[in-house]
Amino acid sequence: MFHKKKRRREEEISFGDRLSGVLQLPVNVVEGLPQMEVMGNKEAVIEGCDGVLEYNENVVRLSTGKLVIKFMGRGLILKCMTDTGVIVTGYITSIEFS
Helix, strand or coil: CHHHHHHHHHHHCCHHHHHHHHHCCCHHHHHCCCEEEEECCCEEEEECCCEEEEECCCEEEEECCCCEEEEEEEEEEEEEECCCEEEEEEEEEEEEEC
């Protein structure tokens, strides 16, 4: 019976988690997820952005491959854009992931 419990726990660990442990890389790198750093409610830096889906002063929606990240707030602007990164500034009131 002990072996069944141990096996279930091992099965609950995702392949990405196991691979990141073996390769000693962050899970987001292995699974192709974006990396986001939020500084208070004034700025967010997103690495791994594929494109801008929606952009106005109240909403910024970004495609990151597996996820769509939606920023809502007031006075939102794209301060900087590179091939894979975006900086969103303004008064951020919420962030949604879908």
